[in-house]
Amino acid sequence: MIFYFSATGNSEWIAKRIAEALGDKAADMMKVDPESFAFCEEDYLGIVFPVYWYAAPEAVLEFSKKLKPNNAFTFAVCTFSNVTGNTLEHFSENAFELKSGFGVSMPDNYPISEVIYDTEETTLAKLKAAPARVDEIIVRLKAREEGVFDPFKAGENPEELTASMPSVFKDDHCYTKPFYVEKDLCISCGICEALCPADAILIADGYPVWVKEKCYQCMACINRCPAEAIQYGEYSKGRYRYYLEKYLPKVD
Ligand SMILES: Cc1cc2nc3c(=O)[nH]c(=O)nc-3n(C[C@H](O)[C@H](O)[C@H](O)COP(=O)(O)O)c2cc1C
Incomplete structure (x- = not known):
């Protein structure tokens, strides 16, 4: 069984x-009960997730802790x-x-970050390169190679990054307060409400309202709004929006 958490595909x-x-x-791990699964030696138990500030999203860790891998x-x-x-x-x-772990470099979906972002060109280049990387991972999984930790690009000082940054993210950056909708652009489709894995959005009088103080900051609402009507303070203004289905047709 393979479980995934994914905001933008x-x-x-x-x-x-x-x-x-x-x-x-x-x-989709947000739609199933982790305690309803049982595993034995022949099974695969895989978790696929995006990196948030050099660690797995909190929702992924919480879900995975409840699984019993045997x-x-x-x-x-x-x-x-x-x-x-x-x-x-x-x-x-x-x-x-984990018996093994891998990383795949994919397009950036964090339009409020000043540090990491892709251009249309690098997005397409990553999508072209990804299938070969995934095929390589599949070969190693089929061989059930143990003890392989191949993140692909851990960066400089990976221990330091992961020891310090996830708590800063969780404590200081997961607030919903800066989210707002540009009402003149909003088409009241309700996609943002339906997609939010934290159930932090409700549609009221046709417009999204952020009803929880914090969310996972997965960026599904900003990236997948068909009218690009959602902003996060000043940070997201004029920045690209990404989700996989938008770009896949452009990759030959
Ligand atoms: C809140 C947040 C934090 C992120 N932090 C990192 C990071 O630490 N390192 C990185 O390379 N990419 C980071 N990213 C980019 C995502 O990990 C990447 O785009 C991922 O493939 C998105 O997966 P998804 O489409 O399944 O949601 C971050 C994205 C978000 C929304």
């Missing part, structure tokens, strides 16, 4: 490719834009022990 796409190659199933072949694949830090090791220490 990167991790979902990879989870489904891996599941198909292994003759297994892929499930002696299944456990692995994780993290998708990331620039660098992973020690995401895979951190997962292994904070959720369940």
Whole structure:
């Protein structure tokens, strides 16, 4: 069984490719009960997720902690834009022990960050390169190679990044207050409400309202708004919006 968390499609796409190659199933972890699954030695237990500030999103760790892997072949694949830090090791220490872990560089979906962002050109280049990387991971998974931790790009000082940054993200950056909708652009489609994995958005009088103080900051609402009507303070203004389905048709 392969579980994924995905705001803009990167991790979902990879989870489904891996599941198909292994003759297994892929499930959105936000829609299933982790305690309803049982695993045995022949099974794969894979988790595919985006890197958030050099670690797995909190929702991924919380879900994964509730799984009981027994002696299944456990692995994780993290998708990331620039660098992973020690995401895979951190997962292994904070959720369940991984037998192997991999990283795949994918387009950036964080339009409020000043540090990491892609252009149309680098987005397309990453999408072109990704299938070969995923195929390489599939070969290693089929061989059930153990003890492989291949993040692809851990960056400089990965231990330091992962030891310090996830708590800064969680404590200081997950506030919903800066989110707002430009009412003249909003088409009241309700996609933002339906997509939010934190259930932090409700549609009131036709417009989204952020009803929780904090969310996962997954950026699904900003990136997938068909009218590009959602902003996060001044940070997201004039910045690109990304989701996989928008770009896949452009990759030959
Ligand atoms: C809140 C947030 C934090 C992120 N932090 C990192 C990071 O530390 N390193 C990195 O390379 N990419 C980072 N990214 C980029 C995503 O990990 C990357 O685009 C991922 O493939 C998105 O996957 P998804 O489409 O499945 O949601 C971050 C994105 C978000 C929204």
